[in-house]
Amino acid sequence: MALLEVKDLSMHYWTRKGEVKAVDEVGFSLEKGESLGLVGESGCGKTSMALTLLKLLPENAKILKGHIFFYKEFQPQTANALLGEMVNLVPQKANGRASTLGRLTRIEGEKLLVQPARNGATKAPSPVSFSFSEIAQVGLDLVPLREERMQRVRWKGISMIFQAAMNSWNPVYRVGDQILEAMQTHLPKTSVQQSKKRIAELFQMVGLDPRMMERYPHEYSGGMKQRAVIAMALSCDPELIIADEPTTALDVIVQDKILREMRQIQKQLHMSMIYISHDIAVIAEVSEKIGVMYGGKLVELADTQTIFERPAHPYTKALMSSFPNLKGEKKKLEALPGEPPDLISPPTGCRFHPRCPYATEVCKEKDPVLEVRQPGQVAACWNPLH
Amino acid sequence: MSNPEQTNPVIIETDRSTSLVRIQNLSKTFPVASGFFRKGNSFIHAVDDISFEVGEGEILGLIGESGCGKTTTGKLLVKLETPTSGQVFLKNTHVEVKLPKQKAGVAKATSAKTKAISLVTSDGFADIAHLRGRSLKLFRRNVQMIFQDPYESLNPRMTIYDICAEPLSVQSIGSLMEREARVAELMDLVGLTPPETFLFRYPHELSGGQRQRVAIARAMILNPSFIVADEPTSMLDVSIRTGVMNLMLELREKFKISYLYITHDLAVARYMCDRIAVMYLGKIVEMGQTEDIIQNPQHPYTRALISAVPIPDPSVRRQPMELKGGVTKPINPKPRCRFYERCPMATQRCATSDHPPLEDKGSGHSVACYEV
Amino acid sequence: MQVTTKTLPPSLWRVRMHLWLKGMGQSWSTFRESPIGVTGLVIIVFFGLLGAFYPIYPWFMGKIAWDQETIQKEGIDLNIVYNPIFGVGNDPLLIKGFPQPPSLRHPLGTNADGPDVLAQIMYSASREFLLGMMAALITVIIGTFIGAVAAYYGGWIDTLFMRLADVFVLFPPIAFLVVVSALVQRAGIEMTHMLLALILGLLFGFGSITIVLKSQALTIKVKPYIEAARVAGGSSFHIIFAHIIPNILPLSFLYMMFNVTTAIFSEAALSFFGLLPSINMSWGLMLFRAHTQGWILGHQGAFYWWVWMPPGLAVTLLCSAFYLVGRGLDEIVNPRLRKR
């Protein structure tokens, strides 16, 4: 069952030098309980992607198009809350009807009325009606969602471990109090006592002594700070956690421990995860699916095994063969020529073409789209490796 | 250092004639800034009585976690820091060591003689601690350093040409035209081609990988025989990193340069180095041929370290080894094994004895542990 | 050394010149986007032109308004020559012991003893500039050098200069200047603009600017490129002059702007207190005279506005103009403030 579906999402930054095409027509979906790894070089738009999903963007950023559907099982009693929002209704499997995207305009007894999007047609399409029993899932589109509604999705629905978050603890407050404050703002109904108990549980879960709650950030080591950040991300029981470079600044032994703990917590709570890292080895350890980003685009998405055994995109292959390995035979690494693209004026056609050994004429002119290469593997390339 | 066994360095290299750098019982302590809690008398033992050799044309990897003293070791070797005790010997014919003038008086003459012996060993090594003036300048030509952060190691107000030519100009080598030619040659060598397009740009106009190539060109321009490379690729992107690593390997082949290659990434160390020394809290705990260390680690710390490295291959399952606690700072360490608090194999002996000496366990693989 | 035959652009300095101009161009385009900086610059240019055109104004006015014929026509002694600055041989028409209001002959009116206010303002402008710039330049050269040296060597050198700076910072500058100018006067030395610039430059050069520039230099000192220079064999001299100073220079330049303000203001204040007898004309002196002759007091101030308002405004405007330019430059110099 899908939890998150991203379709055709583009987000650009406006700067003095021009428009930074940081996220460009990205699409993927994530099942409940699944972990997805996003891998790519510095500046390819991984963090931007994550911030877009949470709509935590700076002022100079704008989502140009696309949808982010955050799915929930349909429950008639919560239908009222969705009134007026853009939703994607997914009918029961057996039903045979197609899923419908549109604005939820009315609830009539046991029926939902959806006004489908215009999609370029001159005449507005007529509303579609679904009976409650027909609907399996409702996907709330986060892109047009108002900020007040979005705040209810953040932390409780999707939470995030920010890049270098472990360095952003406020040095003058106790770590426990900082988490408490965040919880109080997002879950105002829980009492302080309850929240504190919860934080103590979370500390235990991430391998910290609950007594550390009373300590200040400078009394924490790097690994402990990062553990506290994870506890904070878990504090509102999210269904999805986006972890942006959760272990990059840590030493290998600590990194390994934290990654294992995160994986365990994820299994235990049946959470979905999106791991973001530039290190494909880290991603491979924790993710079931891997998405490879290059120059603001998702160029390949497949399950981990497939990515390693049969990469379809030349960049994926290059990325993999440029990583030194600790196990197996020692072989000469192939360096990729050139530099990562400038996202203000990226190369025409396929953004990888200036560096691609397989590039042909068509690559310079036309932008490849994600195509299915084999079940569970999509890649955007005119001359895929298989 | 109270251990009498360690006053003589452990001899690792069998063929001593090929070694270029030899360090003996090198230590460096920093006083801990006296804050509210600690007053005076506290020292960080950043580098604690280490000895090793680097052969000619050899790449010795120095690996370890953050704060274990890798950078400090590197800086001691290039004389950016002065050792608290111990010596760094460099084999080099260019080094001229000024001997104290032998004036009248027998007593003085003998003291001068002993001094001379400690300066230059019989097999042509000189202790770099005593270099001054001109001989120090000549030493600088021979030993260079590449820094970790390519964004901070190039002066933002200087052009690439000025940066690369700086060693030539401070050493007063060559005319202006010759310097230009030499810089262009180096740019070619490090793959910044054509040189004309790079020479008059500023560092901020270059990417990270290009900057690190500039830093390599600057280090290479004086034709050094030994380079300390302090995590030269850790800040670079994956696709760029390989190019820089390959370049450094090529330069070694071409010019027979020796490197001390500092890194925290074991996979990188495996790719780059002939031998590896593993550091833990200022001590070298294991040293040997790269493949030996990777395939057959002996010291419990090395084993934990290797077992923790993620493998970019989902079909390989690792057996991680659990360690207690985290890395601490080596402030006034107790006289016992530095790894004792975290060691899963520790015994009574480890608790009561001094830090174990680094002992050769055969075929140049040495380990500092009582239980191996 | 092996010399290859590869040819490079032969004249390095031309490339450098080009780069420098390009850098200046970029800085200028950043500066242009800061409204306060541009406002400041416009004011500075305005006063610059005022100063530059000074010789033309009395010549022109002499031709059309103050010429002998006009005076003669009104039946006045030909031998008395009008000096618009000092009123020496005052324009006889005007000697009434009262300032004359603005008229066609005197666009900003006159002072009580006759000189033309606009002419005085214009005449002083170039001197104010010179004084401000000289003093600021001296300040900044001293500050930059001491800041760099103190940061680089640390130890007792650092302590010495920092204690000295503390002393200079602790003294209220005006009070200190009062004492110094009194001493200079006692010694019988003529206090010229140049000497004043030197005193101001020294006073501020050893003061707060060294502390600011030193802390900047300290951040430069720990950069790896300094270590790289040492590893290459660079001497302390080389490191200070090739690395540390060039990197704190933008900040020095910024402080120079603020110091021009301080210098001009100090001169005005000293003149206003009548402490610079050998400086015979300046905006501050104009204010001093207006004050001592009583044209500022009470309701007189509102009536005789042209006596005190032009010099007062000139001091305020020019001082704030340099300050504004400094603020504008701040955006170029301070990467923190730089927009993406």
Ligand SMILES: Nc1ncnc2c1ncn2[C@@H]1O[C@H](COP(=O)(O)OP(=O)(O)OP(=O)(O)O)[C@@H](O)[C@H]1O
């Ligand atoms: N606030 C912003 N304004 C303008 N451009 C931005 C902003 N944030 C990021 N960018 C640009 O967008 C691009 C993508 O940045 P992003 O931070 O998403 O990369 P990333 O993949 O997370 O890289 P890293 O691995 O370095 O964290 C980069 O070119 C970056 O310069």
Ligand SMILES: Nc1ncnc2c1ncn2[C@@H]1O[C@H](COP(=O)(O)OP(=O)(O)OP(=O)(O)O)[C@@H](O)[C@H]1O
């Ligand atoms: N100048 C200094 N003054 C005081 N302490 C220092 C100084 N330089 C290093 N240290 C301390 O010495 C220890 C070793 O530092 P060093 O920089 O050599 O570690 P490292 O192995 O290079 O670590 P990293 O991987 O983080 O670069 C650290 O605990 C550090 O805090």
Ligand code: SF4
């Ligand atoms: S589309 Fe062309 S240039 Fe792009 S990755 Fe595929 S082969 Fe290479």
Ligand code: SF4
């Ligand atoms: S000497 Fe003892 S404590 Fe130290 S590493 Fe060996 S077994 Fe562990």
Ligand SMILES: [Mg+2]
């Ligand atoms: Mg990022």
Ligand SMILES: [Mg+2]
């Ligand atoms: Mg280091």
